[in-house]
Amino acid sequence: MKTILKSKxxxxxxxxxxxxxxxxxxxxxxxxxxxxxxxxEGNLDYVRDLAKKQIEAGADVLDVNVGMAGTDDVxxxxxxxxxxxxxxxxxxxxxxxxPKALAAALPLVQGRALVNSVNGEEKSLAAVLPxxxxxxxxxxxxxxxxxxISNDPQKRLAAAGKIIERAAQIGIPLxxxxxxxxxxTVGADSSAGLVTLTTIELVRKEFGVNINLGASNVSxxxxxxxxINQAFLALAISAGATCAITDPIKYTLAxxxxxxxxxxxxxxxxxxxxxxxxxxxxxx
Amino acid sequence: MKTILKSKxxxxxxxxxxxxxxxxxxxxxxxxxxxxxxxxEGNLDYVRDLAKKQIEAGADVLDVNVGMAGTDDVxxxxxxxxxxxxxxxxxxxxxxxxPKALAAALPLVQGRALVNSVNGEEKSLAAVLPxxxxxxxxxxxxxxxxxxISNDPQKRLAAAGKIIERAAQIGIPLxxxxxxxxxxTVGADSSAGLVTLTTIELVRKEFGVNINLGASNVSxxxxxxxxINQAFLALAISAGATCAITDPIKYTLAxxxxxxxxxxxxxxxxxxxxxxxxxxxxxx
Numbered sequence: 001m002k003t004i005l006k007s008k009x010x011x012x013x014x015x016x017x018x019x020x021x022x023x024x025x026x027x028x029x030x031x032x033x034x035x036x037x038x039x040x041e042g043n044l045d046y047v048r049d050l051a052k053k054q055i056e057a058g059a060d061v062l063d064v065n066v067g068m069a070g071t072d073d074v075x076x077x078x079x080x081x082x083x084x085x086x087x088x089x090x091x092x093x094x095x096x097x098x099p100k101a102l103a104a105a106l107p108l109v110q111g112r113a114l115v116n117s118v119n120g121e122e123k124s125l126a127a128v129l130p131x132x133x134x135x136x137x138x139x140x141x142x143x144x145x146x147x148x149i150s151n152d153p154q155k156r157l158a159a160a161g162k163i164i165e166r167a168a169q170i171g172i173p174l175x176x177x178x179x180x181x182x183x184x185t186v187g188a189d190s191s192a193g194l195v196t197l198t199t200i201e202l203v204r205k206e207f208g209v210n211i212n213l214g215a216s217n218v219s220x221x222x223x224x225x226x227x228i229n230q231a232f233l234a235l236a237i238s239a240g241a242t243c244a245i246t247d248p249i250k251y252t253l254a255x256x257x258x259x260x261x262x263x264x265x266x267x268x269x270x271x272x273x274x275x276x277x278x279x280x281x282x283x284x
Numbered sequence: 285m286k287t288i289l290k291s292k293x294x295x296x297x298x299x300x301x302x303x304x305x306x307x308x309x310x311x312x313x314x315x316x317x318x319x320x321x322x323x324x325e326g327n328l329d330y331v332r333d334l335a336k337k338q339i340e341a342g343a344d345v346l347d348v349n350v351g352m353a354g355t356d357d358v359x360x361x362x363x364x365x366x367x368x369x370x371x372x373x374x375x376x377x378x379x380x381x382x383p384k385a386l387a388a389a390l391p392l393v394q395g396r397a398l399v400n401s402v403n404g405e406e407k408s409l410a411a412v413l414p415x416x417x418x419x420x421x422x423x424x425x426x427x428x429x430x431x432x433i434s435n436d437p438q439k440r441l442a443a444a445g446k447i448i449e450r451a452a453q454i455g456i457p458l459x460x461x462x463x464x465x466x467x468x469t470v471g472a473d474s475s476a477g478l479v480t481l482t483t484i485e486l487v488r489k490e491f492g493v494n495i496n497l498g499a500s501n502v503s504x505x506x507x508x509x510x511x512i513n514q515a516f517l518a519l520a521i522s523a524g525a526t527c528a529i530t531d532p533i534k535y536t537l538a539x540x541x542x543x544x545x546x547x548x549x550x551x552x553x554x555x556x557x558x559x560x561x562x563x564x565x566x567x568x
Binding site for chain 1: 470471474475477478479481502506507508511512514515516518519521522523537538541542544545546547549550551552555556559563
């Protein structure tokens with residue numbers, strides 16, 4: 001199964017058979033005061049810098065989230081998307097639950113974007129899927145049903161099924177839907193990791209679709225978060241995850257190692273190339 | 285499935301349902317010149333120090349390998365095993381392909397040891413299994429057949445089946461056999477990781493036994509070995525590995541994280557306890 005995203009001249013395939021796809025998470029003001037301030041001042045240089053650094057670090061796609069408390073992201077998303085589409089040749093993931101912001105920003109994308117996200121609630125399905133269809137994008141479907149987030153993997157699977165079915169009804173094909181099994185922190189509930197891993201396996205076996213993770217949530221509130229996040233990436237990829245919204249600066253080398261260990265990097269070329277390009281940073 | 289090992293007063297359960305079991309790899313002179321020299325001088329202090337450090341770092345079992353080029357390990361293994369059994373309360377894994385060394389050292393074990401290893405060749409089966417039976421130990425079975433090490437997971441599975449069958453014929457039960465799917469370096473053959481992971485899944489599904497890895501081989505010859513080894517541990521555990529001969533000083537925290545993420549650490553108690561006990565070492 002392949003989900004195709006495009007920028008001005010480049011094509012990215014998120015694939016169940018290929019190497020793992022990295023969606024850079026850092027253009028997101030949550031917990032980044034400097035970015036929030038820059039966005040509110042209309043200063044795009046900080047976003048430019050985050051885009052550049054993530055691309056250099058191995059991001060295949062850039063997530064763009066400009067949601068800030070007390071603001072409406074329709075006021076920020078179009079300008080940021082326009083700048084990124086003009087200045088960088090990498091597909092974008094428009095991260096907003098707000099249909100107005102999506103509809104205002106999608107015409108400014110050059111290529112084929114990923115919309116993040118729809119979920120299994122009627123309100124979200126009715127608002128977001130028509131926009132996805134109109135602009136011919138791919139979409140991330142969060143496994144949330146009418147009852148909210150369930151701890152039962154079967155209920156998360158059912159939410160995925162509902163999204164896939166409703167998308168099919170308006171002509172959005174299976175390959176354009178990437179299911180997100182939801183990742184909660186094991187710091188609050190020590191069964192949370194297992195619930196996500198089980199959901200990934202169920203979704204993979206039932207639908208065979210691409211599967212995304214917001215991988216860094218899992219360690220929230222715990223010490224040595226990088227150790228946990230890195231372990232979780234490997235476990236989730238083993239279960240069937242094919243892309244993640246994550247930090248390419250911290251985790252690309254580990255992801256290259258995982259691809260190599262799973263036989264998805266002939267002669268270790270990608271691992272070694274990445275290591276050589278970034279080795280001096282570690283010793284510097 | 286549970287494999288029980290014992291020391292003077294402690295019991296260790298290697299289990300397909302529980303947390304992962306760490307077999308400390310460091311008492312092994314291969315690549316450790318200081319240890320080789322100490323062994324040849326009959327100086328046991330260096331071994332004592334390696335035992336102590338690995339136990340403090342989280343080892344559940346200690347592997348004891350005294351094989352050195354140009355020597356016969358029957359001359360070293362009994363004295364080392366005697367000292368470790370007397371001075372430390374942790375089960376031992378006697379790592380020798382030499383039936384004479386095993387037969388000389390096993391009477392000195394206090395408790396129930398693990399023998400590492402037998403393989404699927406007639407010569408090894410005939411020499412090692414009777415010793416395992418006589419001393420009532422558990423045994424690691426390497427998935428090597430008459431033709432040597434195969435790159436075909438089905439052939440490795442067949443070697444595992446042969447070991448299990450021949451053991452059963454002399455009354456060694458399934459739970460006392462831990463299958464080792466063999467780990468070759470991905471630096472020499474980029475499909476080597478996938479071959480091992482596939483073998484783990486086949487062995488788990490076919491026999492449901494405990495599965496061991498010599499986990500550190502996989503990264504031999506490559507840069508950033510720790511990143512690769514840590515990723516491989518997570519992938520292998522996800523596939524069905526239940527114990528590994530590995531470096532507890534480097535990898536116990538990651539293994540605790542993997543247990544937590546798989547729902548095998550209620551409230552994250554073991555992860556947090558380990559972190560708190562070792563946090564100062566990282567900052568010191």
